Amino acid sequence: MxxxxxxxxxxxxxxxxxxxxxxxxxxxxxxxxxxxxxxxxxxxxxxxxxxxxxxxxxxxxxxxxxxxxxxxxxxxxxxxxxxxxxxxxxxxxxxxxxxxxxxxxxxxxxxxxxxxxxxxxxxxxxxxxxxxxxxxxxxxxxxxxxxxxLSTEKVQELNGVLQGVYLARNLVNMPYSHLNATQLANQIEAAGAEAGFNTEILDFVRIEALRMGGLLAVNQGSPEPPTFTIMEYKPEGATNAKPYVLVGKGVVFDTGGLSLKPTPNSMDLMKCDMAGAAVVTGVLTALAKNKVPLHVIGLVPATDNRPGGPALAPSDVITMYSGLTVEVLNTDAEGRLILADALAFAKKYDPELVLDYATLTGSAARAIGIEGIVCMGTADEQVLTELKQAGNRTHERLVEFPLWDEYADHIKSSVADITNLGKAEAGAISAGKFLERFIEGYPWVHFDIAGPAFLTAPDSYRGKGGTGTAVRLTYDFLKRKA
Incomplete structure (x- = not known):
């Protein structure tokens, strides 16, 4: 208990x-x-x-x-x-x-x-x-x-947030043997039924009909089908006319595909590569439990990344949900491919703001360690300031990286619109620059949580293993929008 x-x-x-x-x-x-x-x-x-x-x-x-x-x-x-x-x-x-x-x-x-x-x-x-x-x-x-x-309301609000963090930690700590893409979607559905938000799960047939080329390509080498889960929390009296959309990377296990990861000390930790999906589920849970009057949608593209059968190969060119073509230089840069489909899909909701969460790059972890979260995006300074303030209040602190135009050169391709891999330098930024190409008509912030999402040694109250990092930060930010 x-x-x-x-x-x-x-x-x-x-x-x-x-x-x-x-x-x-x-x-x-x-x-x-x-x-x-x-x-x-x-x-x-x-x-x-x-x-x-x-x-x-x-x-x-x-x-x-x-x-x-x-x-x-x-x-x-x-x-x-x-x-x-x-x-x-x-x-x-x-x-x-x-x-x-x-x-x-x-x-x-x-x-x-x-x-x-x-x-x-x-x-x-x-x-x-x-x-x-x-x-x-x-x-x-x-x-x-x-x-x-204090009051009963204040204490129960904290309790609701903690339940969201616990859930996020549980999901990250579950191994692939108990949490493939379908099982993750089912866990999210169960969380929604318990907390009070709606869930729709798109199966392989519907994903294929939507031509989500990034998600389908990453899934090619897997014996398990992908899922695309849509969560929606829309209480009566929601104060926002347009929804906030949260997108979470759901790679339930990442071998690196044909660009195979080394092991130990890399592949053996990759059950945590769906920590972004866990954040989104934890935030929706906390909002629903606390009955925050805000319309929020969560999107989770999910698959594992395997080298089997007709797996995606380096130099392949794929067509994304948005219609852009991508030259795949490295199959281990797969998270951005599934996120890109979800970010393009988010346009249909005409969102107020889109926030995405992903254990995306070792570059982000090397840059600032486990002590903070790398962020970048197209939202205005006021939004980024409010997010940083929320990060300070919860001690899930943000470090903003630039998305200067020059970084677009890092992902140029001679055979497709863009590549899925940048230069050795500024790897977290070129990943963000890749995602930016799929943003259209709405403000957006990307959170690279690769450093603090999963800890290999205990760190104070964050513990060891899944931390649920960014759940408290995002809840704090959103509740002030209600």
Whole structure:
């Protein structure tokens, strides 16, 4: 069972409780020490005076924890420090086998960030273990938030966002043996039925009838058919006349095709190559669960990329859904081919804005590592500024790359309209420049999440494996548009 969140106007005596103390606190406030004997109060005050940021007191019947908020340059960084404090606190909660924790916020607004850090740390992929001993459920099941700035609505909104992140992480962590293109579409359909958005799944016949040449070409070497999933969340009272469209790359496993990837340390991680699709599904789930009054559409082209049978070959020329021809120089640059079909398809909705998400290039990961997301696009500065602000608030930070006209030279072809591979330099940008050729009549932003989408080692509350990165960022951006 995933961790749940609740709100309460007060907290009971003798409950496992964490108190969030303001930055610079040197002495324990009376409100955080009502049931502590004087020697223990003095101990906590001494620890505060010594600069400790996490203090634990075992009262045997219950525990008290004290987290001191840190002074940071911005409110966004203060919130991030509390998320990270939540990660550290979770380790102690796990050791103490705490089933329910009350979070009593004595700062202006810290409980949500601390709870977010605890909850994201508490995530675990249930996987496919059959040994009952290894399937033990975690002790911590409920976080109850207390504070004058809180409400049931605020706490449940965070809970809805966390459910979206959990879902995205689960999808990324599922192996190809349990998540081919058809199974991904079915998972999305189930998520929609549970959260409250509609789903339509286009099968091979309909994809072929639409002449989605990019998706069909990447799928040529696979024994499994492709899918194209359309999600739509359109609540009554939606405030936008034109929909926001989210597009997610759904390569459920990427061998590189005939341009075969090396293994280990490359191909063995490629179950995560559908992380863009997971982002879109997670965002639609969070929006629907929280009943955000916004019309949003999600598009997920999905296939695996295999070298079998009549697989796409380097130097092949294919015709895309838009009608453009592409010379395929490398079959491992396949994500942009399926995204391009979906981006061209998005035009039919006359969208307000299109956002796409993809683990697209190693170039993006090499440029900024796992610490941020590369973005670029044709949307105006106001949109990009709002996205960057959302990224700062959620600490899913954006680094904007240029799409200067000169980069179009990187994808020139002598036999087709464009190639699917640029130069060795600026690889993330030439991939974005490729996608730009399929944008028509709407503003667009591309997010290359190759760095942070899947981590090979634990990183604070993001954990190891699928992170669900960009779900919180996108939700934060969109909810402010409602």
């Amino acid at each position: 995933p961790l749940s969140l609740a709100y309460s106007a007060d907290f009971p005596s003798f409950a496992d409780t964490v108190f969030i103390l303001p930055a610079g606190t040197l002495e324990l406030p009376i409100s955080a020490a009502a049931d502590l004997p004087q020697p223990i109060r003095q101990y906590v005050s001494d620890q505060l005076a010594a600069g400790e940021k996490l203090i634990c007191v075992n009262q045997y019947t219950h525990h008290h924890y004290y987290v001191v908020a840190e002074e940071k340059k911005t409110a966004d960084l203060q919130a991030e420090s509390l998320r990270r404090a939540g990660h550290k606190l979770h380790a102690q909660l796990k050791a103490d086998k705490v089933p329910e924790l009350f979070i009593n916020d004595l700062t202006p607004n810290g409980a949500l960030a601390l709870a977010e850090g605890i909850a994201l740390t508490a995530y675990q992929f249930e996987g496919y273990k059959t040994d009952e001993k290894s399937k033990k459920q975690p002790d911590l099941q409920l976080l109850t938030l207390v504070g004058p700035e």
